[in-house]
Amino acid sequence: MTKKFYSNGKLLITGEYLVLDGAKAFAVPTKMGQDLIVAETQKIGFIHWKSFDFDQSVWFEKNFDTAEIISNEFGEEEQSVATLLKQILFEAHKLNPTVLVNKGFSIETNLTFPKFWGLGTSSTLINNMAQWFEINAFELLKNSFGGSGYDIANAQNNTPITYQLLDGKPFVQQVQFQADFxxxxxxxxxxxxxxxxxxxxxxxxxxxxxxxxxxxxxxxxxxxxxxxxxxxxxxxxxxxxxxxxxxxxxxxxxxxxxxxxxxxxxxxxxxxxxxxxxxxxxxxxxxxxxxxxxxxxxxxxxxx
CATH class of the missing domain: 3.30.70.890 (GHMP kinase, C-terminal domain)
Structure with a gap:
């Protein structure tokens, strides 16, 4: 069985930095984003991960042992792509322990923008992972990368939004950007x-x-x-x-x-x-x- 998930990229128009302190920010989703394609395989206990840039070049590929992810035993150098990915998978597993156990997966990610553009390579991944694990994307972000979460809100909405942290919880409103210029x-x-x-x-x-x-x-x-x-x-x-x-x-x-x-x-x-x-x-x-x-x-x- 194969599942496909997609999330929008993001641009923060107003409220940069201050959104972390509860300021209302205005953000817009981009036409470009990232998908996540998950296929179950017969290779139980292993994940083959392959990430493609916008031009279909492979920018990351690795095999993971799910037992290492579940036990939080990573081994790679701190802040490597593989380690960061394992950390996200580990946090997702903690929120829903049924997804990885006794299964094998072949996973692809596909960006529709160059990964160095800063439109949300990480946030679109986290939102896609949350959809796969059927968990709260804001909680997954908080437990892994951190940040205000406005980029997750953008990933989930197809219109401009305002985003605000109220008592530490995300408050999202869809809005219209009325500009004849x-x-x-x-x-x-x-x-x-x-x-x-x-x-x-x-x-x-x-x-x-x-x-x-x-x-x-x-x-x-x-x-x-x-x-x-x-x-x-x-x-x-x-x-x-x-x-x-x-x-x-x-x-x-x-x-x-x-x-x-x-x-x-x-x-x-x-x-x-x-x-x-x-x-x-x-x-x-x-x-x-x-x-x-x-x-x-x-x-x-x-x-x-």
Whole structure:
């Protein structure tokens, strides 16, 4: 018997970092994501795992002994792909001990975006694994990778959402992004994948009294979702960047790389890598290519 599961990728438009402290964040699912194909085999007690990148190249392949997973005896170097995968399987097994016992599996994962883009290689995997094990994906995330969980919510929804941790529990609402200027919205890849765990650790190391900042960011989120014109939308993004620049004690991405750009640029998620949002009245492809940034996608290409 073969089962197939799929989850959407993600982009966090507002509330980066502060979502960890209960701020309401606005996020959108991407047209690209990852699937998980699980087939039972006759090789009881073993899992053959094979992961494909967007171009069908194999980026990870390994055989696992399920007894090692169940007993939490990993053996590999800490933070290797194999070890992290075993940890997720172990935590999933703890939440539902019936899935792995006395069975064998051949498993494939298939990304529809390059794995270095930072659109949710881990979150889509965790959500797919949770579907396979029939367990709560937010609980699996908490027990394995950690994080706010907004990316899991994106994986599960086909519309934009707001996401908030209330008393430590996820609260998700489907919303509409009313913007008649979507033709002027783009997403630019910064040529490097950001380490989310390291970025979160950096945020906590620089955190100060953030309540006022959190309230300001939530006000920006709420106003964007009520609907604005492009001029106001750009102003709100610029304000968001300024608030977070102060919290993180970092230059904005526009200050750092694109100070002469005639338009608005906002970081999405962890600062310093992955994608940023660009607002521009004309196609800025040539400008960014002249700066060495060649991956620019239009809003309608990227967002579900």
């Amino acid at each position: 979507k033709e002027n919205l783009y997403f630019l890849y910064l040529n490097q994948k950001q380490d989310s765990k390291a970025a979160i650790a950096m945020y906590y190391s620089k955190q100060y009294a953030i309540q006022e900042v959190k309230e300001n960011i939530e006000a920006i989120t709420n106003e964007i979702l009520k609907g604005t014109n492009q001029e106001r939308f750009e102003y709100l993004l610029q304000q968001h960047e300024a608030y977070m620049s102060a919290v993180l004690e970092m230059k904005t991405v526009k200050e750092k790389y694109f100070s002469d750009f005639e338009g608005t640029i906002k970081s999405l998620g962890a600062w310093g890598g992955d994608f940023v949002m660009v607002v521009s009245n004309s196609n800025p492809k040539n400008y960014f290519e002249s700066k060495g940034f060649n991956t620019l996608l239009h809003y309608h290409e990227m967002i579900l």
